[in-house]
Structure formats: C-alpha cells, structure tokens
Amino acid sequence: MTSNHLAPVIRFKGFTDAWEQRKLGDITKKIGSGKTPKGGNSTYLDVGIPLIRSQNIFGNRLDFTDIAYISKDTDNEMKNSRVNENDVLLNITGASIGRSAVYREKFTANVNQHVCIIRPEKHYSSNFIQLNLSSYKGQKEVELNQAGGGREGLNFKQISKMSFYYPNYNEQTKIGNFFKQLDGTIALHQRELDLLKEQKKGFLQKMFPKKDEVVPEIRFAGFTDAWEQRKVSDITLFHKQGYYTKEEYSDTKKYYLLRGTELTSNSLRLDDTPKINATEKDYEDFRVKKNDFLIVRSGTVGTYSIIYEDIPAIFGSYLINFRFNLSIVTNEFFGYFYQSELFKSQLLKIVQQSSNININAENIKSTLIMLPSIEEQTKIGNFFKQLDDTIALHQCELEKLQEMKKAFLQKMFV
Amino acid sequence: MSKQESKTLYQALWNSADILRSKMDAADYKDYLLGLVFYKYLSDRMLYSAADLLEQPAHSLKEAQAIYEEAFKDGELRDDLISELKYMYSYALEPGLTFTSLVDKIHMGQFQLEDLAQGFRNIEQSSELFVNLFEDIDLYSKRLGTTPQKQNKTISEVMVELDSLDIAHEGDALGDAYEYLIGQFASDSGKKAGEFYTPQAVSTLMTQIVLSGKEDKRGFSVYDAAMGSGSLLLNVQKFSNEPGTINYFGQELKTSTYNLARMNMILHGVDVANQHLHNSDTLDADWPTEEPTNFDAVLMNPPYSAKWTADKGFLDDPRFAPYGVLAPKSKADFAFLLHGYYHLKDTGVMAIVLPHGVLFRGAAEGKIRKILLEHGAIDTVIGLPANIFFNTSIPTTVIVLKKNRKNRDVFFIDASKDFEKGKNQNVLTNDAIDNILQTYLARENVDKYAQLATFDEITENDFNLNIPRYVDTFEEEEPISLKHVATELTAVQKDIAEAHQVLATFLDDLVATTDDAKDELDAFKSILTRGGDNHDK
Numbered sequence: 001m002t003s004n005h006l007a008p009v010i011r012f013k014g015f016t017d018a019w020e021q022r023k024l025g026d027i028t029k030k031i032g033s034g035k036t037p038k039g040g041n042s043t044y045l046d047v048g049i050p051l052i053r054s055q056n057i058f059g060n061r062l063d064f065t066d067i068a069y070i071s072k073d074t075d076n077e078m079k080n081s082r083v084n085e086n087d088v089l090l091n092i093t094g095a096s097i098g099r100s101a102v103y104r105e106k107f108t109a110n111v112n113q114h115v116c117i118i119r120p121e122k123h124y125s126s127n128f129i130q131l132n133l134s135s136y137k138g139q140k141e142v143e144l145n146q147a148g149g150g151r152e153g154l155n156f157k158q159i160s161k162m163s164f165y166y167p168n169y170n171e172q173t174k175i176g177n178f179f180k181q182l183d184g185t186i187a188l189h190q191r192e193l194d195l196l197k198e199q200k201k202g203f204l205q206k207m208f209p210k211k212d213e214v215v216p217e218i219r220f221a222g223f224t225d226a227w228e229q230r231k232v233s234d235i236t237l238f239h240k241q242g243y244y245t246k247e248e249y250s251d252t253k254k255y256y257l258l259r260g261t262e263l264t265s266n267s268l269r270l271d272d273t274p275k276i277n278a279t280e281k282d283y284e285d286f287r288v289k290k291n292d293f294l295i296v297r298s299g300t301v302g303t304y305s306i307i308y309e310d311i312p313a314i315f316g317s318y319l320i321n322f323r324f325n326l327s328i329v330t331n332e333f334f335g336y337f338y339q340s341e342l343f344k345s346q347l348l349k350i351v352q353q354s355s356n357i358n359i360n361a362e363n364i365k366s367t368l369i370m371l372p373s374i375e376e377q378t379k380i381g382n383f384f385k386q387l388d389d390t391i392a393l394h395q396c397e398l399e400k401l402q403e404m405k406k407a408f409l410q411k412m413f414v
Numbered sequence: 415m416s417k418q419e420s421k422t423l424y425q426a427l428w429n430s431a432d433i434l435r436s437k438m439d440a441a442d443y444k445d446y447l448l449g450l451v452f453y454k455y456l457s458d459r460m461l462y463s464a465a466d467l468l469e470q471p472a473h474s475l476k477e478a479q480a481i482y483e484e485a486f487k488d489g490e491l492r493d494d495l496i497s498e499l500k501y502m503y504s505y506a507l508e509p510g511l512t513f514t515s516l517v518d519k520i521h522m523g524q525f526q527l528e529d530l531a532q533g534f535r536n537i538e539q540s541s542e543l544f545v546n547l548f549e550d551i552d553l554y555s556k557r558l559g560t561t562p563q564k565q566n567k568t569i570s571e572v573m574v575e576l577d578s579l580d581i582a583h584e585g586d587a588l589g590d591a592y593e594y595l596i597g598q599f600a601s602d603s604g605k606k607a608g609e610f611y612t613p614q615a616v617s618t619l620m621t622q623i624v625l626s627g628k629e630d631k632r633g634f635s636v637y638d639a640a641m642g643s644g645s646l647l648l649n650v651q652k653f654s655n656e657p658g659t660i661n662y663f664g665q666e667l668k669t670s671t672y673n674l675a676r677m678n679m680i681l682h683g684v685d686v687a688n689q690h691l692h693n694s695d696t697l698d699a700d701w702p703t704e705e706p707t708n709f710d711a712v713l714m715n716p717p718y719s720a721k722w723t724a725d726k727g728f729l730d731d732p733r734f735a736p737y738g739v740l741a742p743k744s745k746a747d748f749a750f751l752l753h754g755y756y757h758l759k760d761t762g763v764m765a766i767v768l769p770h771g772v773l774f775r776g777a778a779e780g781k782i783r784k785i786l787l788e789h790g791a792i793d794t795v796i797g798l799p800a801n802i803f804f805n806t807s808i809p810t811t812v813i814v815l816k817k818n819r820k821n822r823d824v825f826f827i828d829a830s831k832d833f834e835k836g837k838n839q840n841v842l843t844n845d846a847i848d849n850i851l852q853t854y855l856a857r858e859n860v861d862k863y864a865q866l867a868t869f870d871e872i873t874e875n876d877f878n879l880n881i882p883r884y885v886d887t888f889e890e891e892e893p894i895s896l897k898h899v900a901t902e903l904t905a906v907q908k909d910i911a912e913a914h915q916v917l918a919t920f921l922d923d924l925v926a927t928t929d930d931a932k933d934e935l936d937a938f939k940s941i942l943t944r945g946g947d948n949h950d951k
Contacts, residue, residue, distance in 0.1 A: 009931040013923050178920045185913040192906045195899055202894035345888045352880055353770040353800075353809045353830075404938055411931055 006165065010411040012178075015171045019414050024129070025160025030119040032156060033092065034081030034111040037074045044068040049075040050109040052083065054091040057115065060101045060130055060183060062089075075110055081117065083109040086126045088118040090133060093153035098142035100133045102126045116159060123169045127176030132164040135409045165414035175412060182405050189398045196394055200387045207380060208340040209370050220383075223376045230328075233365035237323045241297070241361065243286035244317040249274030255283060256313035260296040263305040263319070266335065268294075270311075278314055286314045293322040293331050295338075298358045301351055304338055306331045320361050329371060332381030337369055423579065427451065427595050430575040437568065438557045444599045445670060446558075449551040450572055451592065452677045453530075455581050456537060457513035460499060460506065467498055475514045475580075483509040504686075505540035507533060517577045520570045527553045527566050543686050547677065550670040592681050596643050596674070612646050612715040612767070613802055615842035616812070620765040621649040622851050623794075623814055624711035632656045637663040637709040637757050639696040640716040640750060644675035647713065648682050658685070663709060665692045665701055697722045697749050700733055700756075708757055712764035712815075716750035718806065719769060724749075732756070737785050739778040747772045748782045755791065755815050763793075764815040769808050770797070773879040784877040787869070790822040791815050794854055797826075797881040799833035801840045811881070814854070822869035825857050828885040862887045914942050 006018040025031065037043045037051075044051070048069035056063050075082070083089065083103050090100040093114045103109070111117060120126055132138045145158040166172065206217040214226040245257070253275040256262075262273055278286070288294065292307040297320050315321050324334060337343055350363035371377070427447070434443035458475060465472035465481045468491075472478035486492045486509050499506035509515060511533040519525040534548040558565040597614065628634060634654060638647050641664035651657040662684060666672040672693040679689045692701050696716075724743040728734050733756040734749070741748035747768050758764045772779060773795065786792050794814035801807040809830060832846035853864045867884045875883050921939045926932035 007927065009928050010924055010926050010935055013925050181913065181917055181920060185910070185917055188906055188910045188913055192903065192910060195903045195906060198894060199896065199899045199903065201891070202896040202899055205891065205894060206896070341891055345890075348888050349882045349886070350880075351882065352774050353797075400941070404941070407934065407938075411934070 006414060007167075008412050008414050010408070011167075012171060012174050015167060015174075017168060017171075019165035019167045021163050021165050022124075023161055023163045024118065027121050027124045027166070028118055028160070029121055030117055031160050032081065033113050033116045034078050035113045037070055037078070041068075043070065043074065045071060048072065050107075052089060052103075052109050052111045052115055054094055054096050054099070054112075054114040057089055057091055057096070057099050057101050059099060059134060062101050062103065062105075070110060075108075078110050081111050083111055083117060084119065086120075088120070088126050088130050088133070090116045090118060090154075090159070092116045092155075092159070097146065097153055098133070098139055100130050102130050114153075116154070116156065118159070124166065125169065125172035125176050127180065128166070128172035129164070131176065131179055131409065132413065133162075135413055136406075137413070138162075138164070178412075179405070179408070182401075182408065186398070186401050186405065189394070189401055193391065193394045193398055196387075196391050200384070200391065203384070203387065204336065204340050207383075208337065208342050211342070211345070214370070219372075220376060220379045223372065223379075225373065227370040227372045230369055230371055231365070232367050232369055235325050235329045235334075235369070235371075236365055237325050239320055239322045239361045239365070240286075242315040242317040242319040242321065243278070243282060245276055245278070247276045247278075249276060251275055253277045254312065255287070256311065257316050258288065258294065258313050258319060259316045260298070260300050260303065260318045263294060263296055263303050264300070266304055266339070268305040268307065270313075273313075276314065283314060288313050288315050288321065291323065291326065291331060293324060293334060294319050295322065295364070297360060298356050301357050301359050302338070302344070302347060304335055306335060320364070322361075322364075327374070329369070330374065330377045330381055332385060333371075333377035334369070336381060336384045342370065343367065423581075424594055426575065426579050428598065430572045431595070431598075433568065433571045433575060437559075442557065444595070445550040445674075446569075447572065448592065448595065448674060448677065449534075449548055450569075450576055451579075451581070451595075452681065453533065453537070453548075454513040454573075454576055454579065455681060456503070456505065457507055457511075457533075458581055460503060461512060461514065463502060464495060464499060467495060479509065479512060479514045479518075482512070483515075500540070504543060505537050507536060511536065513573070513577070517573055520574060525566065525570055527562070527569060530569065541686075543676075543680070543689075546669075547673050550673060592678060593643075593645055593648075596645065596678075612642070613839075613842070614645075614649075615844075615847055616715070616767060616798065616802065617646050617649045618652075619796075619842075619847045619850055620646065620713050620767070620812060621653055622847075623765050623812075623854060624713060624763040625650060625653050626763075626851075626855060628710060629653065629655045631710070632659045633661060634659065634711070635661040635663065635706060635709040636711040636713060637754070638713050639665045639701075639753050639757070640714050641666050641675055641691070642671055642715070644678045644691075646715060647675075648678060648684075650711070650713075651682060651684075659688075660684075661688050661690065661706075663690045663692075663702060665694060665696050667693075667695050669693055696753055697746055700731065700753070702757075708759040708762070710759055710762045712754040712758050712762065712766070714750060714754050714764075714766040716747070716766070716768070718747065718808070718810075719744065719771070720746040720750075722746040722749055737782045739781045741782065742778055745771070745775075745779070748779055751813070751815075752782070755786075755817075758815065758817055760817045762817065766813050766815070767798075767810050768813060770811055770880070772813070773811060773881065780877065783879065786815075787822065787824070787872055787877050787879075790819040790869075791817065792824050792879070793819060794825040794827065794857075795879055795881060796850060796854070797828045797830045797885075799830050799840050799842065802833065802842050803839075822872075823866055824872060824879065824884075825854070825864065825866050826879075826881055826884040827853050827864045828862075828881050828887055830881075831887075862889075918942050 046069060048071050050064065051068045051070045052062065053068060056067055085103060085106055087103045088100060089103055089111065091097050091114060118129065120129055141162050142154065145154055207219065209216045209227055249257070254277050255275060256270060256273045257276045258273065262269055288307045288311065290307055290310050293304060294307065294315055295304040296318060298318050324331065346367040350359055350366065352358045431443065431447055434446055437443065461475060461478035461482055462472060464485070465478040468481055468485055470481050472481055485495055496506045511529060516525060516529055519529070531553050534551065538544050538547055553569060554565060558568040624636070634650065634656065636647055636650050641647055644664055647662045647664050650660055654660055662679065664675060666675055672691065675691055679691070690702070694701060721744055722741070724740045728740050733753050734740055737752065751766055751768065754764055754766055792813060793816045796812040798810050798812060800809035803810065827850055829846060829850050832842065832849065833840040834843055853860055857866060859865050863885065865885045871884070918939065921935065921942065924935060926935045
C-alpha cells in the first residue's frame with residue numbers, strides 16, 4: 001500500500017495525521033472465547049447471568065430476546081470469558097461468522113465458544129474496531145482467514161493477526177459516533193416503515209366489513225349503502241391455470257414466463273424474469289392481457305398481481321389467471337379484498353396440504369366477497385394504492401440510507 | 415427393565431452398528447446387525463433353557479455353555495435334551511454353533527464364517543417358522559471386506575460387541591430394543607431404511623384407537639396389509655390385557671422386511687400359532703382368502719401415493735368392485751385403504767395413515783370417497799403434524815373407518831399443530847397423543863381443534879374432507895389501533911427529523927481530500943437535508 005493511502009478520502013475536519021497499521025493482537029488486552037457449559041441446552045436457566053451465543057449477535061446489535069442464562073457457579077467456572085462493557089464480540093464459527101457487536105451493557109455476561117471477545121487497549125475504540133470488522137475489508141479478512149472450506153471458522157491467532165489502520169483516539173471516537181448516529185437513523189427509518197405497514201393492516205381491518213357485518217367500520221364520506229355479499233364465482237368471467245413448460249430459459253427468447261417470483265409483494269416485477277419460446281397457439285392461449293388478475297396457486301399462496309399493460313408474457317403453471325366482471329368489481333378492490341382478513345379467514349379453509357400448500361381456481365371461486373358500489377370500490381382501491389406507494393417509497397429511502405452507510409464505510413476508512 | 419438397563423442395551427446395540435456403519439448404508443447393515451442380534455437371542459435363550467432342563471440353572475452364558483457341552487457328551491442325555499429343546503423352540507443348536515461358543519472361537523482365533531452360516535442353516539431348517547429367515551445375511555459379501563479374512567474380521571467384531579448383551583433374560587426389553595434399532599436405522603438413513611417404520615407415537619395412537627373398548631377381548635385379531643417390520647401390529651400387544659391371545663395377520667412385499675417382521679414377532683414372544691405373516695404384493699391377489707379373512711382391527715401405514723397396475727380386471731375384484739372405479743395408477747392410496755377395509759369385521763375398527771391428498775383429490779378418488787361416505791364408512795379424520803415420519807416431510811392424516819355405523823357423520827380432529835420440534839423431525843408428544851385419543855373417544859366439538867360434521871355438511875362440501883373446511887383454526891388478527899400507530903408514527907417522524915439534523919452537522923464537519931469524494935459528500939448532504947425537509951412537514 002502506498003503512503004498516500006494512509007488516510008481516508010473523507011475524514012473529519014482538523015485531523016491530518018497519517019493512520020497507522022496495527023494488528024488486533026497488538027492493541028488488545030484479550031482475544032478469547034468461552035465454552036458451552038457442561039450439559040448444553042439443559043443447563044440453561046430462565047434467570048441468571050446472560051450467556052451470549054452467536055444467534056444473539058447481529059450487525060452491531062445484541063439481541064437479547066432468546067438469550068440463555070447460566071448460574072453464578074457456572075459463570076464463576078467460566079470467569080475467563082466474562083464480557084465487560086465495551087468489549088467487541090465477534091462470531092467465529094458457523095453461518096453467522098464475522099457478525100460483530102460492541103457490548104454496551106453495564107451488567108456482566110458470558111459467551112460460549114462460538115463468540116470471541118476482543119478487548120481493546122486504552123486509546124483504541126471498540127466502536128472503531130467493530131466498524132473495521134464490519135467493513136468490506138474486515139469481512140474480506142474474515143473470509144480469507146477461514147481455514148479450509150469455511151466450516152472451520154476463525155481461530156484466535158488469525159484474529160490477532162487481522163490488521164487495520166488506526167488514527168488517534170479522538171478521531172476514532174468521532175468516527176464511531178458518526179456511524180452510531182447513522183445506524184440510529186437507519187433504525188428509525190426501519191421503525192417508520194414497520195409502522196406504515198402496521199397502519200395499512202389497521203385500515204384493512206377497518207375498511208372491510210367484519211364477519212357477518214354489511215358495512216365497514218370506516219368508509220369514505222357519502223357512502224351509506226350496505227355492501228352486498230357475492231360468491232367469487234358470480235363475478236368471475238374466466239379463469240385458467242398457467243402454462244406448463246420444461247423449455248430452457250434464455251434471454252434471447254421471445255416471451256417472459258411469469259412465475260410466483262414475479263408476483264412477490266403483490267406487484268409484477270420483471271427484473272429476473274426468464275424468457276421462453278412458445279407456439280403461436282400456446283402464446284395466444286396463455287398470454288397475459290391488460291386487466292388480468294394473476295394469483296399464485298402453490299407455495300406463496302395469497303399473493304397476486306394485476307396486469308396493467310400488455311406485455312409479451314406467458315403466465316406459468318404456478319399461477320392462475322382470473323378475469324373478473326369489471327362492471328361489478330374492480331381489480332384493485334378485489335386485490336385488497338384478497339389481502340383482507342375477510343378473505344384470509346376463508347383462505348385457510350380452502351388451501352390443500354401437500355408437500356407445498358395449494359389452492360385451485362374452484363376453491364377461490366367458492367369464497368364469498370362483500371361488494372360496495374363501483375364508485376366506493378374505486379375510492380377504496382385508490383386509498384390503499386396510495387398507502388402501498390408510500391410504503392414502497394419509504395422502503396426505497398431505507399435502502400438508500402443503507403447504501404449511504406456502505407459508501408461512508410468505504411470512504412472513511414483506509 | 416429399568417431405564418438404566420435399557421440405555422446400556424441400546425448403547426451396546428448402537429456401538430455394534432458403528433462397526434458396520436463405515437462399510438455400508440443403514441439400509442444394508444441393519445440386516446446383518448438385526449440378524450446377529452436375533453441369532454444371539456435364539457442361542458442364549460436355548461442355552462439357559464437347556465441348563466434349566468438339566469436342572470443345573472446357570473448364572474451366566476459361560477456356565478450354561480459348559481453345562482450344555484457336558485450334557486452333549488452323554489449320548490442318551492443329549493438325545494433327550496435335543497428333543498426337549500426342539501419341542502420348546504423347534505430348534506436346537508449344537509454346542510459348537512452357539513453364539514457363545516462362536517465368540518470363544520473368535521477370541522482363540524479359530525472362528526470360521528462357515529460355522530455361523532451353518533448355525534443359520536440349522537435354525538432355518540428346523541421349522542417352517544424359520545424358513546429363509548437369514549437369507550438376507552450374506553456373510554461372504556464384498557461389502558464386509560474385500561478378502562475372506564476381512565469379512566471374517568468385520569463379523570467377528572460385531573459379534574464380540576454383541577457378546578456383552580444379556581438378551582435372553584429381557585424378552586420384552588429386547589423386542590423394544592430391536593424396535594429402537596429399527597427406528598434408529600430409519601432416522602439414520604432417511605428414505606431408504608425408513609420406509610418400513612411407523613414412528614412409535616403414531617403407532618401408539620392408531621393402536622389405542624382400534625383397540626379401545628376391546629382391551630380385554632381374548633383372541634383379538636389384527637391385520638396390517640403393509641406391515642413393514644411389524645411394529646404397528648406388535649403395538650397391540652402393549653395395550654391389550656390379553657396380549658398372549660392376539661392373532662397377528664400381516665403382509666409385506668419386500669422379503670427382507672418380511673423377514674425382519676418375523677424376527678420381530680419371535681423377539682416379542684409371539685406364539686407360532688398366533689403369527690400369520692405373508693410375503694406378497696397386497697395390491698395384487700387378495701390375501702388372506704382363507705378363514706379368517708376379516709379382523710377386529712386393521713392397522714396400516716402403506717407407502718404413500720405408490721404406483722400400481724390399476725388393471726381393469728380389478729374392477730371385478732370384490733375388494734374394489736363396489737366402488738365402480740379404481741384408485742389411479744400413480745396413487746395406490748385408496749387401493750390400500752379399500753383392501754384393508756374389505757378385511758375389516760363388521761364390528762371392527764380400521765386406522766390407516768395416508769397423505770392429505772386422499773381427503774380432497776377428485777376424479778376416481780373423489781368417487782371412491784363419496785361412496786365410502788355414503789356408506790358411513792369414514793368415522794374420523796385426524797390431521798397429524800407435518801414432518802413426523804422418517805421418510806417424508808409431508809403432512810399426513812389418520813383415517814378411522816368402521817362398518818355398520820348408524821350414522822354418516824364424520825368427526826374431524828386437527829392435531830396438525832400438536833408437536834414439538836425435534837432435531838430433524840417433528841415429534842408427536844405423549845400429551846398430544848392422549849389429547850387426540852381422548853378427543854376421539856369423546857367425539858365432541860373442541861374449539862379450533864375438533865368438529866363433528868353432519869352428512870349434510872359433507873355433502874355441501876362435495877364430499878371434500880379437507881380438514882380446514884370443518885375445523886376452523888383461523889386466529890383473528892390482533893386488532894390494530896390506528897390511533898396508536900398514528901401517535902407512534904408522529905413520534906418516529908419527529909425523531910427522524912432530529913436524527914437527520916444531527917447527521918447533517920456531522921456531515922458539515924467532514925472534509926473530502928479528493929474532488930470525487932467531495933462531490934459524493936455534497937450529494938449525501940443534499941439527500942439528508944431533503945429527507946429532513948420531508949419529515950419536517
């Protein structure tokens with residue numbers, strides 16, 4: 001590495017010193033882990049000293065929800081692996097290898113053999129070390145150090161040899177605080193997104209009539225008529241099960257093949273959609289048309305998508321295509337009905353257990369729907385569409401913030 | 415047998431399995447191991463009995479062997495002893511062929527595989543009961559070793575390991591240990607060895623259902639037309655108060671599995687007169703065709719959705735004729751069911767495990783189901799949890815059938831959520847079994863668990879028996895307070911605005927050392943301020 005790389009491209013004002021390379025072993029008081037108490041799971045208690053295991057460690061976050069507890073005596077036997085405030089904890093085996101977090105609690109805890117304690121010397125910040133471990137470079141080191149095949153994990157020697165560049169303690173702290181703020185912001189956005197989804201669920205509960213009711217609890221002003229109960233078969237003009245093909249996919253082929261995957265989150269996405277060829281007749285029989293209503297019939301049962309424009313696509317055998325009588329029901333309204341409890345309570349009765357859960361068109365047609373006037377349906381459809389769009393935008397914003405963190409991790413470290 | 419003892423017994427069995435495990439699949443080595451355990455059982459039992467007959471009760475196999483050898487030296491005594499033993503067990507091994515003496519030879523380096531093979535032959539030829547019992551045990555198989563020396567060594571090691579077992583004195587325990595091993599093989603090798611094994615929990619449930627009210631009946635007869643290792647049949651022994659009088663009828667397609675069932679019967683102490691096992695294809699010619707042909711109980715766990723010929727000729731077969739159609743070629747489920755039902759007494763009870771598809775599939779299966787329902791044949795449908803069998807993860811159902819019912823209602827029990835998660839399988843707990851059984855016996859509705867459906871309801875549902883149609887397990891969503899969500903959203907949005915402001919101050923404090931980095935930094939700043947503005951509104 002050349003000398004002009006010894007400082008990151010973005011750093012806080014007032015810091016100009018070059019960063020220095022240090023091995024973890026040289027700047028830590030301790031690198032080590034604990035063990036599984038004799039007797040394993042059966043010795044875990046409901047209260048006691050928390051025993052942190054790899055499943056409790058997430059990206060710089062400790063999750064105590066399914067924490068195991070050990071007795072004081074066991075903790076005493078394992079006093080070498082007691083965790084102190086500001087220790088960095090790193091998963092060193094298994095699928096979650098490389099995940100790390102700073103222990104921020106005042107109370108003591110212990111760790112098992114899958115979690116390594118990294119306890120920095122004075123003048124080295126735990127947050128800074130954790131950030132380095134979670135950076136692309138740090139993860140790369142974890143990956144490279146895994147001896148043979150990835151299953152064996154990291155040993156303490158390898159960990160102590162991991163080297164990163166360090167500025168002085170003040171700059172470390174400042175960088176640590178900045179990322180803490182960034183993480184906090186991301187968590188808030190996640191919370192906001194969850195609440196928005198919860199809000200939609202709440203509206204779904206209140207804007208469709210409950211079982212045995214004919215009007216919903218909340219509805220748009222100006223509508224007072226009772227909703228009418230219809231069988232889904234009464235509002236269906238046409239339905240057809242999708243096209244079964246064993247043909248190989250190729251990007252140069254003519255038609256998109258729509259599968260359950262394309263319908264994830266109830267909207268059509270053509271990002272990784274495979275393409276196939278088909279005879280003209282098959283295409284004519286199985287092409288999707290504007291205003292088709294596709295539902296997944298196996299696996300992710302309960303998912304659907306409305307076709308809004310003509311696309312050169314064939315719907316596959318895991319889908320059923322419905323065309324509804326649009327003078328009685330709008331596709332959007334049917335979709336939100338399909339998401340509502342009113343439908344879900346019926347769905348449970350009609351799914352068929354096999355190696356995968358299944359529904360068929362006849363099952364769906366046997367369900368009951370409550371219908372208001374087309375005008376009211378349109379209003380309801382638009383309203384939920386707006387909620388969905390808002391949720392999607394927030395989702396997008398959250399992803400952008402996560403990207404931003406990644407970019408800063410690249411640019412603010414050496 | 416105490417828990418401690420059984421643990422050692424299981425442990426020793428499992429250790430011997432270890433010796434073979436490196437050499438072949440569980441599906442194959444089970445034949446060797448179970449065969450050798452069985453041979454040791456026959457040998458030990460005989461030695462102790464011989465000592466008793468000679469009125470010199472032995473405290474160890476060594477003693478018994480010595481007494482037996484001694485007696486053989488006296489010609490007259492020997493002949494009496496042999497005829498007495500043959501009367502008791504129908505076989506008598508020469509002293510040199512007992513398991514005990516073979517192990518001695520192993521220790522002295524004089525063991526020949528041929529001796530063991532001779533022992534097998536002697537047993538097999540001694541009675542109809544034992545014919546071909548050891549035919550799956552190829553002592554000269556290349557899998558045991560590439561040279562005769564290596565083959566000899568492998569078998570010797572297993573025999574030495576088994577030698578520590580005192581199995582003659584634990585009749586029942588050994589039978590259970592045998593079952594344990596079969597179960598272990600099943601879970602060990604998944605599909606291959608698991609096809610002949612029904613998990614104990616399911617066996618227990620089915621057995622108690624068919625036996626209920628008849629626990630004291632003498633001469634109870636039970637038939638399993640797809641018996642596998644016979645564990646379902648033998649379970650009846652555990653719950654009957656007259657276990658010695660039970661008559662077992664079983665049929666099995668695979669010869670090696672059929673032999674396993676025969677050994678299992680003997681190990682469980684079932685009298686020769688009470689075993690009626692048959693090695694043949696249930697879906698071919700009918701069996702049994704000679705009296706008795708109908709039984710107090712039919713228990714079955716047939717292979718799921720097996721292929722069969724569905725030959726048109728079967729439409730004239732009295733087993734299938736009443737239904738006018740045959741089970742589809744690719745799904746023999748109903749063929750097995752109808753075969754079993756055909757052999758049920760008017761007062762009998764049948765329990766069969768099948769995949770859920772039989773409850774709702776249409777076409778021929780729909781027609782058969784309809785006729786069965788119209789006859790009131792289907793008494794109860796029990797939905798079991800998914801992934802409780804060794805060879806398949808699909809959810810299964812136990813269907814209880816009866817003849818001559820006064821009613822045509824069907825009782826549904828949805829036990830699909832009654833399980834504990836195990837390592838690879840879900841486990842049906844004793845509590846869950848009890849609960850199912852009590853519910854079955856009470857035949858009363860239990861909210862979200864059990865429902866009695868009238869024939870009219872069944873008709874309304876087009877004779878579709880899919881359990882969720884009758885047992886409503888829908889849990890209503892927690893009501894969400896929009897007011898609460900709104901308050902929280904407001905708070906979060908306020909926090910976001912503040913967080914963005916703090917972040918913005920951090921960003922103001924950052925400097926870029928290259929032009930590229932500066933551009934990016936500026937872009938980030940604008941994102942955050944924009945984001946902040948949005949949330950301030």
